[in-house]
Amino acid sequence: MIDAALIESLKALVEPGKVLTDADSLETYGKDWTKHFAPAPSAIVFPKTAEEVQAIVRWANAHRVALVPSGGRTGLSAAAVAAHGEVVVAFDHMNQILDFDVYDRTVVCQPGVVTEQLQAFAEEKGFYYPVDFASAGSSQIGGNIGTNAGGIKVIRYGMTRNWVAGLKVVTGTGELLELNKGLMKNATGYDLRHLFIGAEGTLGFVVEATMRLERQPTNLTALVLGTPDFDSIMPVLHAFQDKLDLTAFEFFSDKAMAKVLARGDVPAPFDTPCPFYALLEFEATTEERADQALATFEHCVNEGWVVDGVMSQSEQQLQNLWRLREDISETIAHWTPYKNDISVTVSKVPAFLRDIDAIVGKHYPDFEIIWFGHIGDGNLHLNILKPDHLSKDEFFDKCKIVNKWVFETVEKYNGSISAEHGVGMTKRDYLTYSRSEAEIAYMKAIKSAFDPNGIMNPGKVFA
């Protein structure tokens, strides 16, 4: 922990009342959605300008104080956890939308703008900000950029990376860089913008972002299709992708759906029981387009890839179909799930899923596995539910062993140990399953260039 005199010198850099050290604030701002580490920051500071951020970083360099960036604190890898006496830099008071241009289709945001706030602003202006996920109501743009947030529309719109036209960052030496300036085309050397996206605050802090917008989608329509086995999901994906620009292609298992249906507030999509379900969405811009979707559905039934299915005919039905997928996470929270967010290339998903199912099933036959995820992106969320007879500690101890098997399988399939949740502290010690020693050495060299004193979110991504 840093001493009282140091805290006083920090207070001099920002507006009165913008440094907090009370126990509640330290507890609240010292953690994200992970529960692995006890929060223990020294102070929380709330800058209001880029200049204040620069001053804080220079102060931290002078006194060798570690800084942790804090956005909406919805992260799932402990990248925003301050467990070692760090000073948390919280962007809650840099939450303004600064500019908008209808021809550029861009919005200039401070880092503390909440994802939903940007989505709503875009809509008000007749546009669409397409990056969307469960925590959009509290996650902040700065955090989304730091983790290159993904979500449920990646198959059509890509990750957060695709929507960043420009970034202002304060590096680990306190320099302000203006990266790419909102341009669509700019071939003037290394694109440092892309280095900061997904760097989890280890190179510097985002202090302003120019985000691109898209036209609003028209008449979004969803289908839920039941398949006879997991492998059939692949040709279904291909058949639809060939005909339509899908805005989503998700999947979940019968076990996942059963948990959601058991709550009794969403209707079943149809009666035929199926082991797996695909949820896909597209813009039914014209009737012809909707007919094309139905014809493809029929084709999939004729080929034996689909057993039964339903297409939404109203906004209400669209919402209900989506809830089958979106309510899973919250529903299974009751069973203290062990979660993993892994990816492989799309074509390898069936074999990969089978391998992991077999390994877990063999060693822990009493573990219930709940699969769901963004299958169109090769991104699977593996959830193992805690059996009632095990204590939380016993369960998580066994899961650590499972972890190793899962990551070995990921490595065998040349996949990613963290598809969209980042590395932070929870995946840090497993990084070599996805990145080579040489790559990690280059990453560390880059880190040294931007943060020579190692004050920017130390201990995250790598030790």
Next chain:
Amino acid sequence: MIDAALIESLKALVEPGKVLTDADSLETYGKDWTKHFAPAPSAIVFPKTAEEVQAIVRWANAHRVALVPSGGRTGLSAAAVAAHGEVVVAFDHMNQILDFDVYDRTVVCQPGVVTEQLQAFAEEKGFYYPVDFASAGSSQIGGNIGTNAGGIKVIRYGMTRNWVAGLKVVTGTGELLELNKGLMKNATGYDLRHLFIGAEGTLGFVVEATMRLERQPTNLTALVLGTPDFDSIMPVLHAFQDKLDLTAFEFFSDKAMAKVLARGDVPAPFDTPCPFYALLEFEATTEERADQALATFEHCVNEGWVVDGVMSQSEQQLQNLWRLREDISETIAHWTPYKNDISVTVSKVPAFLRDIDAIVGKHYPDFEIIWFGHIGDGNLHLNILKPDHLSKDEFFDKCKIVNKWVFETVEKYNGSISAEHGVGMTKRDYLTYSRSEAEIAYMKAIKSAFDPNGIMNPGKVFA
């Protein structure tokens, strides 16, 4: 120049006959499409495998020999020119398509695969590779990645960057890195892939690339619209972008079109003379969609933004309309044009264009300016034609002065001095007009990490 013994040791690293030192080869492989520098390489080496590339790089480190990568040599910034006794590493014999997967929608390419070869392969498999530009018949994928090539479909599909799912690179120390492995989602630390894209071979060489494919577009349809002034192009862009997913939005001046029409092999789009023309393209997937385009056209006429226009009704008409835009470059080559490839954010284009027009017109009233470009991306190609009474040298001397004014204007508008042609040697000394000293210092630190001995394409991007 390096000595004969060194050349012999290089020959030992590759197959027999794969090192050339004859005058013709040195001349051919030592240059790109720029004419500013006399080619003077020491030798040309043609590796066939990633291992051979590694051996060449290790050899170059041991003997401190500078290496220059060579693809299709269609670059416009002298990034692939070897003017100082370097060894050119040419990828012509690493030109195979290695793999394809219909579910992943990816193609694994060696770096010497020609852009058109990838486009044709994709088509054969029922897919589409959307990055397209005039030199697609000879440019290679490795070079496209090195310069982050753009072209005529960026407004819909983005730059080459968007289509790279994975990269194998050999760094300046001879290490082989496998970056992102073709994954759609991978949040495991810094995305080094994006650092190598657009690095112009200064960090390492691309030895394999996994490129994404897209579904084929349906019934591409073009409109050419005449506008009463340049400013009107902006609301026209907005009106169409609001209704349709445009696959292109280009513009050209009446002077540009007049030169093309004077050749007599393309018909005029319509009779009404206009100072500026927009060419836009979209997928007329359904009749409704085509009707929507016509309604928007009518709306633009009613608002006074468009004077006259035409929409293609056949593949032949589509080609003819495109030729009005695509033939400009070749047509004006006759006048020894001074070329610049600059960009600003879309909304600033009208004021920016007016400023440059005014500056050039004031100082050189006898210079004819030909404007065209990818207006939907804020990317303008400024071409000044050589007046007959000036010699080539006199003209280019005056253009050097113009260059300074143009780049000062670019800086004033926070734009890019090279939108899609890269920096290479021709823009190197102007880099500070678009990138800050701090940014350049970070770029150099990154360069040092990947290429500590400075053997990878030295003198390109920065001195």
